[in-house]
Amino acid sequence: MNDYIPLSMLNDFIFCPYSIYLHSVYMESDEDLYKATPQIKGTIAHHSVDEKKSSTRRSDVMSLPVYCDELGISGKIDIYKQDKHLLIERKKFHGL
Numbered sequence: 001m002n003d004y005i006p007l008s009m010l011n012d013f014i015f016c017p018y019s020i021y022l023h024s025v026y027m028e029s030d031e032d033l034y035k036a037t038p039q040i041k042g043t044i045a046h047h048s049v050d051e052k053k054s055s056t057r058r059s060d061v062m063s064l065p066v067y068c069d070e071l072g073i074s075g076k077i078d079i080y081k082q083d084k085h086l087l088i089e090r091k092k093f094h095g096l
Helices: 007-015 017-027 039-049
Strands: 062-067 073-081 086-088
Touching: 007 017, 007 073
Parallel strands: none
Antiparallel strands: 062 073, 073 086
16 A cells, blocks of 8 residues: 555544644654644544454454555554444543
C-alpha cells in the first residue's frame, strides 16, 4: 500500500481540519502540543485494541487492517462483532 490516506487522519480532519496542519508541523514533537483531550483519550483507548486485549469473545475481531484501492484509504477496524455484523469504535465501546 503506497500513499494511502490513513483513516485516522480523516477522523482527525472531521474532528478539526486545522489539526491535520498541526500534526504535520509538530509530528516530531510532543503530542500534547497538537492533540486535544478527546484525541489523547482515543489514542490511549486504542492501546488495548492494538494489543488485542480488550475482548475475550471469539466472535470479536480486533485491530483488523482494512484498505480501499479505489478511495486510496487504509486503517484498522477497532472491533468487529461477527455475530452481530457490527463495527465498534473503541472509544464508544468503553464510553470514552
